[in-house]
Amino acid sequence: MRKGMFYGLLFTAPAILGFAIFTLGPMIASLVLSLTNYNVFKDQTSFVGLDNFVRLFSGEDELFYKSLGITFYFVVLRVPAVILISFGIALLLNLNVKGRAIFRTIIYLPSIVPAVASAMIWMWLLNPDLGLINSLLSRLHLPTSDWLYGESSVIPSVVLTTLWGIGSTVIIFLAGLSGIPRQYYEAIEVDGGGWFRKLSHVTVPMVTPTIFFNTIMTIIGSFQVFNEAYILTQGGPNNRSLFYVFYLWRTGFRDAEMGYASALAWILFIIILFFTFIVFRTSKSWVYYEGGDRA
Secondary structure (H helix, E strand, O other): OHHHHHHHHHHHHHHHHHHHHHHHHHHHHHHHHOOEOOEOOOOOOOEOOOHHHHHHHOOOOHHHHHHHHHHHHHHHHHHHHHHHHHHHHHHHHOOOOOOHHHHHHHHHHHHHOOHHHHHHHHHHHOOOOOOHHHHHHHHOOOOOOOHHHOOOOHHHHHHHHHHHHOHHHHHHHHHHHHOOOHHHHHHHHHOOOOHHHHHHHHHHHHOHHHHHHHHHHHHHHHHOOOHHHHHHHOOOOOOOOOOHHHHHHHHHHHOOEHHHHHHHHHHHHHHHHHHHHHHHHHHHHOOEOHHHOEO
16 A cells, blocks of 8 residues: 555655746735736845735726726637537537548647737737738728727737637547447437437537536636737737736736736636636536436
């Protein structure tokens, strides 16, 4: 027993030490810093208690609520779009057609393209004057858009650019679809059911654990959006794409207010934790596992 415990701790030690050093340690440090007025360029750091959090919620920092609202708007648009589109693509890629492996590769490839390269491509495509998309719309006599340069269109445009890299989500859906027993579909065929009954009575219920997982990961990733704001918009125009994490980064690394940025980070952690908890709680009514057991 002791020998087994020793080897168990020995083999898990790298993971435990990695978590303690690179995750738990920085979290504790940021919590301590959130209670101070730590500034990178100042020698003196003093304990200020909850003053940073009071500053956040008192309305003194208008950009806090603005960045929070913009991020919520982005999450509301992106999460359903990612789940529905990736699930639809996965259904198509799960069909037994010629060249299926090639199509799967094509869908997955954009998700491994470096973020900067993808951003540069989208900046060219969505350029309101010289961009390919507006050029095609003009040739088709359809209305064009300012895309990333318009205050009302910037968030939907950023959502559009993120849909480029949903290959990983599609692959996870494919894994869930491949685990559905074939006999369930055969039973519906015997009863005379078509594709819609297969989808609604077998596919969707059997893949709800995968939908649940992808929803959680997409929510977390959407709240943490940063690359798009940093590379594509720099928070503009007129702070209309000032995503929360970009504002956090700007506060900590441009304005050097690390204490205040740490407070912002902990608010984000609580928000993500809250929405993750809500999804977990509601999953009891719609997530099913094999045998008919609910989550």
